[in-house]
Amino acid sequence: MKKIKFMDTSFRDGFQSCLGARVKTEDFLPALKAAVEAGTANFEIGGGARFQSLYFYCRQDAFDMMDAARKLVGDEINLQTLARGANVVGLVSQSRDIIDLHARMFKKHGISTIRNFDALNDVRNLAYSGQCIHDAGLKHQVTVTLMGLPPGLDENYAHTPEFYIDRLKEILAREIPFDSVAFKDASGTTPPNIVYETIREARKILPEGAVIEFHTHDTAGMAVPCNMAAIEAGADIIDLAMSPVSGGTAQADILTMWHRLKGTDYTLDIDHEKILEAEEVFIDCMEKYFMPPEAKEVNPLITFSPMPGGALTANTQMMRDANCLRLFPKVIAEMREVVARGGFGTSVTPVSQFYFQQAFTNVMSMQHGKDKWDKIYVDYGKMVLGYFGHTPSEPDPEIVKLASAQLGLEPTKEDVHDINDANPELGVKAATAKLETAGLKVCDETIFITATCGDKGIAFLKGDKPLGIRYKKDVEAAAAPAPAVSNDAPASYTVTVDGKAFNVHVAPGGSAVAAPVSAPVSAGGATFEIKAPMPGKVFKMLVAKGDAVQAGDTVAVTEAMKMENEIKSEKAGTVVEIAAPEGAQVNTGDVLVVIGE
Secondary structure, eight states: OEEOEEEEOIIIIIHHHHHTTOOOHHHHHHHHHHHHHTTOOEEEEEETHHHHHHHHTSSOOHHHHHHHHHHHHOSSSEEEEEEOGGGTTSSSOOOHHHHHHHHHHHHHTTOOEEEEOOTTOOTHHHHHHHHHHHHTTOEEEEEEEEOOOOTTOOOSSTTSHHHHHHHHHHHHHTTOOOSEEEEEESSSOSOHHHHHHHHHHHHHHSOTTOEEEEEOOSTTSOHHHHHHHHHHHTOSEEEEBOTTSOSTTSOOBHHHHHHHTTTSSEEOOOOHHHHHHHHHHHHHHTTTBOOOGGGGOOOGGGGTSOOOHHHHHHHHHHHHHTTOGGGHHHHHHHHHHHHHHTTOOOSSTTHHHHHHHHHHHHHHHHHTTSOTTSSOOHHHHHHHHTBTBOOSSOOOHHHHHHHHHHHTOOOOOOOHHHHHHTOTTSSHHHHHHHHHHTTOOOSHHHHHHHHHHHHHHHHHHTTOOOOOOOBHHHHHHHHSOOOOOOTTSOEEEEEEETTEEEEEEEOTTSOEEEEEOOOOOOSSSOEEEEEOSSSEEEEEEOOOTTOEEOTTOEEEEEEETTEEEEEEOSSOEEEEEEOSOTTOEEOTTOEEEEEEO
């Protein structure tokens, strides 16, 4: 009977898929200890969104989290992190010196293995990062990313077994050093027969004894059969999770897969009673966290519009914050066309976010009576133009033309690393300058935090540490009915009548007094408004009242669905009003800045 190994993804992908990656270190360490005591030897512990999320939402340092995990598990346990090729653990691709620094820093802070993938399956983006991981003394798990194509699309090569094996052959031809190979399906949409054929063929061309690992999600309800297909084709290790972050948008449960293997020629070789005990500890640890219902649901729509489990709940939570969750089904439906016309890159971070943002932009355009391709989202546009690497298929020429015109960029086939090395805003030198300007300590850790977390990283290092964790008590309190207001209590409102705003004060007994709201003073009479293109939060306001702006200047940065969006002025003028200050939550069409012409 063949013993199949497994990696417990609970403390990285489980957190990302079910809780938006927002979990404090001290809250999960008891569960990690219990899992080790139950006999689990492989853990996915960080990387991916679990790097930035600690700085953005948890008031914690990701390097401290890694150190704490290593100290708890000892020296023999495999701690693995996830890296996005040239992006490493950020959403923006990096220059070569930061990619090299990533490997050295993660080795320093207790990581054993780095799983390294590129969402476009552009092997160039794996070659340099893989070499850096190897040179740092880490185990390199080189990865081919999988995705099931929505039905009815005219595509016969991308995301077929032949396509995946060609990528593996290219990895071997480039002699990229690796210790194991992973096939990663972030959306859980690849049919079992394609999983089987791909891994069976991979086994034939890989060196004897090469380790193959398989990763999928249960978002479409296919995790168990796909895991079984991988095992029967020759996979050595599969990714599983513990309750309460197993199933649904995350990986299949350890005990569920153990049960599926009963009576076959395979076993997980676990003590199921000890795993049960570890899950009980984990459930208790996570009790105070709010888990959205969609995190644990099987969603049949995902097979038509691949949305990765690791991004789904992060996006739905942010849409809740922006009061537009009702649009989620329309956005998911729109992804089908966005994926196809964008060149069939795998729907996994960061490309999944490019898809989601473009789909969301299309939906919002249609909501306002515009053509759904009226606006090309910046990173989606850069992707189809080649600035993140080669897409598996050529993008739709019409979309390429639109992106080029709107972004002012020409299509390129240049290596991403060369593009980024030439960018003065990227790299160790640029990060060092930002730290020095802010009066902050310069060391390898702070340089890397700055490079991958941008201005939010600088803010964290300066002591600005907002808490963005969703606890049950807070969600329940927000959903509770508002307390009754006494009829005797006065109230003030702002109302608009025939285009004029009035302050209305309602006195006890119901009488009201109205006074017009003072209008903003314009620089020359005429004004125009810069409005939010989509719901989100004002992350940064870059102008102040009285500032002169030119057409094309960025006046604000909003944050929505894991991405930052630059808001530009279409006209020149003088700022006469800041309508939405930093930190304000805005909806589509809300005024951000008023400009006097």
